[in-house]
Amino acid sequence: PLQVPALGLHVRGPAMLASQKDFNNAVSQVKLLKEDPGNEVKLKLYALYKQATEGPCNVPKPGMLDFINKTKWDAWNALGSLSKEAARQNYVDLVSRLSASSESPSPEAPAADRKQPESDSLVVTSEDGITTIRLNRPAKKNALTTQMYHDIIAALQAASKDESAITVLTGSGDYYCSGNDLTNFTHLPAGGLEEMARSAAALLRDFVNCFIDFPKPLVAVVNGPAVGISVTILGLFDVVYATDRASFHTPFSHLGQSPEGCSSYTFPKIMGSSKAAEMLLFGKKLTAQEACAQGLVTEVFPDGTFQKEVWARLKAYSKLPPNAMRISKQIIRNREKEKLHAVNAEESSVLRERWQSDECMNAIASFLSRKAKL
Ligand SMILES: CCCCCCCCCCC/C=C/C(=O)SCCNC(=O)CCNC(=O)[C@H](O)C(C)(C)COP(=O)(O)OP(=O)(O)OC[C@H]1O[C@@H](n2cnc3c(N)ncnc32)[C@H](O)[C@@H]1OP(=O)(O)O
Numbered sequence: 007p008l009q010v011p012a013l014g015l016h017v018r019g020p021a022m023l024a025s026q027k028d029f030n031n032a033v034s035q036v037k038l039l040k041e042d043p044g045n046e047v048k049l050k051l052y053a054l055y056k057q058a059t060e061g062p063c064n065v066p067k068p069g070m071l072d073f074i075n076k077t078k079w080d081a082w083n084a085l086g087s088l089s090k091e092a093a094r095q096n097y098v099d100l101v102s103r104l105s106a107s108s109e110s111p112s113p114e115a116p117a118a119d120r121k122q123p124e125s126d127s128l129v130v131t132s133e134d135g136i137t138t139i140r141l142n143r144p145a146k147k148n149a150l151t152t153q154m155y156h157d158i159i160a161a162l163q164a165a166s167k168d169e170s171a172i173t174v175l176t177g178s179g180d181y182y183c184s185g186n187d188l189t190n191f192t193h194l195p196a197g198g199l200e201e202m203a204r205s206a207a208a209l210l211r212d213f214v215n216c217f218i219d220f221p222k223p224l225v226a227v228v229n230g231p232a233v234g235i236s237v238t239i240l241g242l243f244d245v246v247y248a249t250d251r252a253s254f255h256t257p258f259s260h261l262g263q264s265p266e267g268c269s270s271y272t273f274p275k276i277m278g279s280s281k282a283a284e285m286l287l288f289g290k291k292l293t294a295q296e297a298c299a300q301g302l303v304t305e306v307f308p309d310g311t312f313q314k315e316v317w318a319r320l321k322a323y324s325k326l327p328p329n330a331m332r333i334s335k336q337i338i339r340n341r342e343k344e345k346l347h348a349v350n351a352e353e354s355s356v357l358r359e360r361w362q363s364d365e366c367m368n369a370i371a372s373f374l375s376r377k378a379k380l
Contacts, residue, residue: 039105046152054085071371125151127153129142137168139174165222173224177230203358214266223244231253232253233256237302248297248306250308263366270349271349281300
């Protein structure tokens, strides 16, 4: 089947297309879903519904500050000339997957407690004693959606209990991760900006807590440039391997924001206060070699041999006695845990205020209107 890239959906041949009755049933089924499928999926459903009922997007683009309607318009418009029939089929397929996953757990779950991620944007695999959590939104440089934060939390919780010795976080495509998806802040809930900031701070805190508490060796395989929160949490990993194509960028001041991921504590500790300040206050972007010289990265590999060398090394490490590695990590981490939790709480609470500031809103609007890029 062909792919509609923006939404990762499939176009089928005419013989397999769903009828109008199937479509109407799917529309009714959506209202009966037991779990909220998350904003990204709801956006896909919206776009497919519009395409299936009205055809290609035919209304004017909303203004850049009309975040919600612009995001909906973008999703519909991204379907291009997809036929009404194919959109109808994709809608029916999506609803049937959502209904199945909300009704029964997958019989093929690879580990007892593993719940597969809600969307294709995160891929979790276990092999050779290594659980790999792969960010999989290459078209968006692996920017983290709200759903992905939830899925990463679930994946880490499952990995902490599975049979693997080592857990790896990496990315698909040319980027490791472009940080928080800035459109996360455009879906204003009923309680407005204040409620959005409250729930974002709670999610951030839970997310970072999972990294602080993760009990096994945690390795970042940084396959390309890294931005924002994907950089700051590196201070909570045990080992960081990077391709020489990677860069490390924390543009918080540019975005009217402040550091998170415990970086206000881990970065000065790792690289000294003035190097940390240059990154966290002034947004200085480091090359892979610079990040390695400053202790944020363990080792840099030539891009051409990066995957081969890193995975060979990780496979060898994964054969070491797992309990010994776990216990050694605990001794190192236990000394810091209380402090890290306190730092995380403070950073999340400061960001809650920042997200309600004009500085932050203007920076996000600028990015979304394509005026600003890092
Ligand atoms: C209510 C609940 C909310 C919950 C939210 C939880 C909150 C936790 C938040 C924790 C705080 C985190 C802070 C950060 O991470 S700050 C860093 C944020 N990231 C950025 O500012 C990066 C923005 N992106 C860019 O500047 C460029 O895209 C980049 C330099 C990364 C790449 O440039 P390039 O020219 O190579 O590629 P494109 O710009 O064309 O990008 C391709 C497409 O990807 C989209 N994209 C990229 N990054 C992001 C992003 N961070 N958010 C959203 N979209 C992103 C880009 O728009 C392109 O899309 P289109 O092809 O559709 O145009």
